[in-house]
Amino acid sequence: MEEKLNGIVVSATDYRENDKIINVFTPERGVISASLKGVKKAGAKLKFAAAPFCLAEFMFSVKGDKRTVIGASLTDSFYPLREDLKKFYCGATALEFVKKFVREEMSSPELFILVVNTLKDLAYGKEDCLSVTSEFLVSALKFSGYALNIGGCLSCGKTEFTRVFFDVATGGFYCEECFGKEMREINPETYTAIVKAERGETLSPRQSAFALRFLNYYVTAKTEETLNALKELGRLTENV
Ligand SMILES: [Zn+2]
Structure with missing residues (x-):
């Protein structure tokens, strides 16, 4: 199943060699966690989505109780x-x-x-x-x-x-x-x-x-x- 949600990254932690787990605050579902695969590799497209304060429209793939970020479109990074x-x-x-x-x-x-x-x-x-x-x-x-x-x-x-x-x-x-x-x-x-x-x-x-x-x-x-x-x-x- 896929799920599209607006959210703000509240924290990110390293996971495995190249991944991160992010916590995203969404208005509908509260704070959810999702993995960002390969995001620590050079040139990773979704690197911006691993930074706290990132406000974006996220696309998640949902399997059981696990979410993976498969897309994100940045609204504001509050740089x-x-x-x-x-x-x-x-x-x-x-x-x-x-x-x-x-x-x-x-x-x-x-x-x-x-x-x-x-x-x-x-x-x-x-x-x-x-x-x-x-x-x-x-x-x-x-x-x-x-x-x-x-x-x-x-x-x-x-x-x-x-x-x-x-x-x-x-x-x-x-x-x-x-x-x-x-x-x-x-x-x-x-x-x-x-x-x-x-x-x-x-x-x-x-x-x-x-x-x-x-x-x-x-x-x-x-x-x-x-x-x-x-x-x-x-x-x-x-x-x-
Ligand atoms: Zn009084």
Whole structure:
């Protein structure tokens, strides 16, 4: 059987002498794996399809539960992401999020569109890449069932408060009158940054650094998964 699907390569690993196995994020079937035969040989036609960030229309041959790429037509390689370390880790954060939170056969059309638009903004847009990545993570968490509860104190609804507390279990923020023992106090600037990211407003470099540090903490505490690319971004923005 043959199957035609649009998808983004999220990772590629060497397999046998000349082959690679790629993981491809598709809107209909989630993250699927497929082999790319002979792709390490010089002049291989489908070499571009073994590179992370490659957005293409793939043609697969399907036998049982195994897929082989038999054709691919490139839509975009998001090349500028390879020329700037910070942009690269921003894009890699999006791919790693997909790889860790989207399973095979998990239909994810909204997340797919979000990832494509995020890679476009990172590669070709004017907005600061760290701000784009903060916005991406807040939305991606929502589509993946780990939504943050943004919009005032989750208990009393108050939107103006001086001290802010965060609860991992509810993903909610609380005011100084409603906070519970097990909550962690966070910097009010972090809260402001997360609110802006959720609204799709551009964050200052300082706000992005605060937002990404918080999102890194939340993803790990909530899901026990670590986004290594996000940790690298944290290292690159430590002195902001
Ligand atoms: Zn409250």
